[in-house]
Each structure stands twice: as C-alpha cells, then as structure tokens.
Amino acid sequence: MLPAMTSHSIDLDTLRHGARLAGFSWSDAELEEIRPQVEAALRLLRALEAIPVGDVEPTTHYRTV
Amino acid sequence: MADLFWASMTELAGLIATKAVSPVEVVRVHLDRIAAHDEGLRSYVTICADGAMATAREAEAALMAGRPLGPLHGVPYGLKDLYDTAGIATTGGSKIFADRVPSTDATVTRRLADAGAILLGKLNMVEFAYGPEGLNPHYGHARNPWDAATHRLTGGSSSGSGAAVAAGLAPGALGSDTGGSIRIPASLCGITGLKPTYGRVSRAGVLPLAWSMDHVGPMTRTVADAAVMLTAMAGYDPADASSSVLPVPDYRGALTGDVKGLRIGLLRGFFLDGATSKVRDAVEAAARTLASAGAVVDEVSLAQVTNASAASLAIVGSEALAYHAETLRARAADYDPEVARRLRVAAFVGGAHYVRAQQVRALIRQDVDAALARRDVLLAPTTPIVAPALDERQVTLGDGPSAVRAALIRFTQPFNLSGHPACSVPCGFTAGGLPVGMQFVGRPFDEATVLRAADAFQRLTDFHARRPVLA
Numbered sequence: 001m002l003p004a005m006t007s008h009s010i011d012l013d014t015l016r017h018g019a020r021l022a023g024f025s026w027s028d029a030e031l032e033e034i035r036p037q038v039e040a041a042l043r044l045l046r047a048l049e050a051i052p053v054g055d056v057e058p059t060t061h062y063r064t065v
Numbered sequence: 066m067a068d069l070f071w072a073s074m075t076e077l078a079g080l081i082a083t084k085a086v087s088p089v090e091v092v093r094v095h096l097d098r099i100a101a102h103d104e105g106l107r108s109y110v111t112i113c114a115d116g117a118m119a120t121a122r123e124a125e126a127a128l129m130a131g132r133p134l135g136p137l138h139g140v141p142y143g144l145k146d147l148y149d150t151a152g153i154a155t156t157g158g159s160k161i162f163a164d165r166v167p168s169t170d171a172t173v174t175r176r177l178a179d180a181g182a183i184l185l186g187k188l189n190m191v192e193f194a195y196g197p198e199g200l201n202p203h204y205g206h207a208r209n210p211w212d213a214a215t216h217r218l219t220g221g222s223s224s225g226s227g228a229a230v231a232a233g234l235a236p237g238a239l240g241s242d243t244g245g246s247i248r249i250p251a252s253l254c255g256i257t258g259l260k261p262t263y264g265r266v267s268r269a270g271v272l273p274l275a276w277s278m279d280h281v282g283p284m285t286r287t288v289a290d291a292a293v294m295l296t297a298m299a300g301y302d303p304a305d306a307s308s309s310v311l312p313v314p315d316y317r318g319a320l321t322g323d324v325k326g327l328r329i330g331l332l333r334g335f336f337l338d339g340a341t342s343k344v345r346d347a348v349e350a351a352a353r354t355l356a357s358a359g360a361v362v363d364e365v366s367l368a369q370v371t372n373a374s375a376a377s378l379a380i381v382g383s384e385a386l387a388y389h390a391e392t393l394r395a396r397a398a399d400y401d402p403e404v405a406r407r408l409r410v411a412a413f414v415g416g417a418h419y420v421r422a423q424q425v426r427a428l429i430r431q432d433v434d435a436a437l438a439r440r441d442v443l444l445a446p447t448t449p450i451v452a453p454a455l456d457e458r459q460v461t462l463g464d465g466p467s468a469v470r471a472a473l474i475r476f477t478q479p480f481n482l483s484g485h486p487a488c489s490v491p492c493g494f495t496a497g498g499l500p501v502g503m504q505f506v507g508r509p510f511d512e513a514t515v516l517r518a519a520d521a522f523q524r525l526t527d528f529h530a531r532r533p534v535l536a
Contacts, residue, residue, distance in 0.1 A: 015413075022412035024394065030409070037410045041382075044375040045418050051372055051425055058423030059277075059430065 010039055069094045070233040071532060074140050074290040075317075077236060081128065081139040088124040088139025088183065092117050095141050095185055099234050102535050107205035108229035110146045111154055111187040117141060120183045136293055138181030143235040145223050146187035147194060147272035148174050148281075157272045158190040158222075160203045161392060161399050171270025172305070173239065173281060173298045180297035185235055189225030192401040194241055194274040195385060195408075197249050197473040199224030202401050209254060209452045211499055213536035217452040220253035220473060222246040222274075226284045227254035232535055237285040237294055243274045244377055245447075245477025247282050248489040252447035252502025255491045257519070257529065258284045259291045260477075262510045263484035264309040266295070267302035275384035276307075278377075278481045287529055288490060288520035292316035295512060311510055319513035320520040325359030327518060330436055332445035334366035336476055339464045340449040347493030347501040348446050354525050355444075355518070365443070369432040372425050373479040374471065379422035380482070382411030430483040437485075437508050442518050446476055447489040447502035476504070486512045488519045491528040500528070 015031040015038065069091060072080070080086045096114050103109050124139040144150065147157045149167035156162045170178070178184075189207045191199060199221030200206045207224035209217040210232040219227045223240030227250025230238050240247035242260040251258025259282045266281050273279055283294035296316045302308040331337065331352050337345050356362045386393075386408050393400070393408055400408070436443060449462050453469050460472050467475070480487045486507045493501040507515035523529045 018413050019409075023390065024409070024412055026409065030397075034406055034409045037406060038413050041378060041410050041413060044378050045414065048372070048375040048379060048418060048421050048425065051375075051421075051428075053421065053424040053428065056424050056427045056431075058420050059426040 010035065010042065070098045072236065073287045074137065074142070074236045074285060075287070075293060077140045078137055082134055084128065088121040088128070089118065091139060092121040092141050092183055092185070095235060099185070102232060103234060105208060105536055106210060106228050106232055106234065107207045108189055108225040108232070108234055109143070109186045110156060110158070110189050110204050110225065113153060113184055113186045116153070117183050117185050124181065124183065135179060135181030137177065137297060139183065140181065141183045141185045141235060142177065143185050143188045143226060143229050143238040144174065145190050145226050145238065145240050147190060147241060148239060149270035150174055150184065150187065153187065155187065155272070157194070158192045158201050158204060159400070161396055167270070169270065172267040172302045174270065176298050177294070182297070188223070188229055188238055191222035191224060192404045193272065193389070194222040194243060194246055195404045197221050197245060197470060199227070199250060206455065210533040210535055211255060211452065213534060216455040217499070218253060218455060220250035220448070220452070223250050223284060227251060227256060230254070230256045230284050230286060231533060233532070237283060237290050239281060240284045241271060242280045242282060242481065243278045243381060244474045244481050247280070247284055248447050248477045248487060248502070248504055249473050251284055251489040253452040253500070255500030255528070255531065256284060256286050257288050257291050257488065257490050258282070259295060259488045259512070259516070260480065260486065261295060261299065261512055262486045264307050265486070265510060265512065266299050267305040267308050269302055269304035273388055275381040277384060278381055280481065288488065288516055288523050289317060289320055291488065292320060292516050292520070309510065314513055316513055316516055319517050321517060322521050322524045324355055324518060324521045327360045327442070328440040329355060329360050329362045329518070330365040330440040330443045331362055332367065332443055333364045335370050336445040339462050339475065340446045341462060343495050344446045344449055344451065344501050345463060348444065348503045351492040351503055351522065352444060355522060358521065358525055365436050365440070367432045367436060367479070369425070369429045370479040373429060373482055374475070376422040376425040376429070376482055377478045379414050379418045380426065382407070383414050383419045386411040426482045429479055433480070433483045433485055433506070441507070441514050443506040445504055445506065447504045448473055448477070449475060451495055451499040451501055480506055485509060486515050488515045490519045490522060492522070492526070493528060494531065
C-alpha cells in the first residue's frame, strides 16, 4: 500500500519535514514559494494512488530486442 | 539555386554530391542567415563558424578528390545544446554548465559527422530540458518565426532547434524529447519532428532529464530528411544500456508515398476532443486527405492516457531530481527559478509513488499496444493549441480551461511513457498564419511505417513547404 495522503493542503512544518527527509535544507521562503505546486502535485499523486493497477509489474525499460 | 537556405538536407546532399554547389557555399549561406536573423530569433547559444567553415573546406577537398561520401556529406545541421561536442561548450541551456566543455562527442554527434554532416552550432533550449514552453532566461527566449509582430512561444524544450529549422537557419537539427520536447516545437514552429522508439537511438553523451523517458531524434523541414538523419543516427551503442540491438533499416527506402490500405486509428476522446476547434478541424481534414489516398481510417480512444500527467510528474520529477540533487544543494540560485521550483517539488514524490507511476506506465503502454494491434499507425494532434503569445498563461481547450504548460505536453507525454515512435508534421495553418501539428504514432521499432505515413501526407499537401516571413 502507498502511504495514505488524507489532504491536498500542506502546512509549512510538513514542507520543512519533507524537504529535510529528502536531504534539502530550504528556507521557509523557498518552501512557501513552492507550496501551491506541491499541493497540486499531491493532488496528482493522490490520483495516481486511486488508479487500479492490479498486479501489473512496473515498467523499468522498454523491451529493446 | 536561389535561397539555398530553404533547400532540404536531401536536396543539399544531392547538389553537393553532383558538385552543383560546394559545401563551403552551403555553410556560408547558413552562417550568413544566422548572422542576419538570430539576434531576433535567439535560436543559437554557440555558433561554430570557424569550425564549420574548416570542415566544409575539408568536405570540398574530399569531394574533389573523389573520396567516398557519406549520405549527409557537406550538409550543415544544428545540435540542441545538450549533446556533448568535443572541444565545444555544452551548456544544457544553463549558466551552471556555461563553461562545461566535453572532451568527447555524443554517440549521435559522432555518427552524424561520420555521415558527413557539418555542425553549424549549438541550439538554445529550456534549461536542462525541463519545460515545454521554450523559455530560457540565461540565453534569451527563442522566438517563433511564424509571427513577426508578436513574440510567440516556439515550444520546448528544443526551442532553438524548432526556430532555427523553421526559419532557415539550419536545414535540420537534433532535439530531445522527454515529454514532447521534439514534437511540441515541431508543432508550434511548423516543421517535422521525430521521436523514435525508446532504445532506437543512443542517448550516450546527451545530458539527461529523465533517463527512462528521454528520447533523441531529428527535427527537419521534411520527413525524408528525418528519415535520412535517423538512418545515420540509429543503432546499437554499447555506451547506452537501453540501446536496442535490432538492425537499422534504410528509412528513406521505406518512403513509398503509398498509403493504400494503411490502417490509421484517429485518436478521439482525450486527444481530438481535447483540442481547440481549429486544431481538431485541421487533423480531421488531414485524416480525410489520407483516406482519400487509400488509407483505412477508423476512430479509437485510449482509456489510460488520462493518467499520463500524474505518472509523468512522478517519474520525470524523481529522475530529474536524482540527477540534479547535488547541484541544486550547491547552486540553487543559478538555476532558472522555474526549473528550480520544478525540481524542489519533486522532492515530495515518494519512492512508492515512483513505482506506482511505473505501473501506470505499463498500463498506458498496453493500451497503446492494443490500439496498434489492428492498426498500422495512430493519428492525433501534437498539441491542442497553436503557438501562444509569450505572456499567455491560460488557454481554453475543447474540454475546458488549461494552463499553457499542461496543454502543450498533454498529447505528447503519453508516448514518452509508452516508448512508441511518434512523428509530428504540420497539417494546417490558422487564419493568422500559425502552423498546426499532428503526430503519427507507430508500433515499437516501426519508425519505417510512421515515416512512410508522414511522408505520404507531405506528398499530398504543401503545409511543410510554407515559409515564415521573418522580421
């Protein structure tokens, strides 16, 4: 199961935490600047979670031969 | 020949081989054209005037000595500035790489040189190929040559390639395509752009945006030229782990001009219904033209493509951030702010989402494969809109409002996810003189049929032969 995302809105603390986990130490101003785009991305990722993928294996490469 | 800068690569190769013109003359004509018009168009980042003239003189000497000639002997071209070129800066459209001078050529750069092609220069692009509008704050925004009065987008990320080829500043160029970056500028600039099958052309020595989505390919004024360039570029390369060992056919030889019995699936739903009416009308008219020439056209929809933008966000964002993380930590202020923002957002995509996106990608591929099981090619608009003005942010599509950026990549990114070959050609013009593009999509590694269909369309129409009047 994917980690559940219960809301599309995201507060500054969560942004700080997420950035830190990813290895970045961005300023609050930098994080505030991307907040709308992060929220939009979360909406798309939420949609991704909802797609029934069954037992299809993830693509890693096109079959090249 | 008058206006040599409008000659196709195929015509130039013929004129040179028969000694009707010298490679030196051909290169000089193009350098003069660049000098006259590129200050306004901003299509080149680096112009290799001395190197091009020296190579042209060598090509002329080889010709006069009767030495064997490659298929592109003496024919000039331009390279999007993310292909490594030995001794010539390769910036990726970024000031971070402004002084980056590779010591070796990209595989395709070398293969085109082996075919006799002469490098005119390195072409403008969106920084690190991360964006479809064609904007670049470091080297200037390339300008669409089809509107002398209004600054319109070229589309991107291969913005300079689109503008230069459309304006006669190069007869052909290479672009790269991660979400549509060859086909979008081809559509907006009224030229031909081919994204080959993933694995058909080596990516070795090409700066990556997203390794699993990046494709490299030609941008030309005719399909025949794209076929010649692809034949020279394609084929197995041990330096690229995703490169296919399948043999390379003679793509030019596949251009029979015949579409009798060719089964074409016109993509309805997400594609045609999502386009603006002028784009939809042009593509439907093109389908009728092909049908009148004997093609068998039916309509088909792809159910999974509505998930392409979510899958693409997770995959392209994650792979791009993986490549840029270290530089983003050290030199964030040196990035185009828009590119830095996209990279930062990608930090919030988790590993599980990346894998889920790869599963969705498999579904999209299955969907396209199923549509092609009973058809030879699919046909769809390349972009739902024609070239927007520089300051335009929102557009109204056939199914509602959309940001320009999302609109530009909507019809192209599904085939980066699926890996299928796709070729964009002009299929009409608006009343205001802006080109409309459509794309043929084919089975994996069947570029020959894609090119055959696209070339046949160009033999039936003259949209590809129209020329912009430059400012």
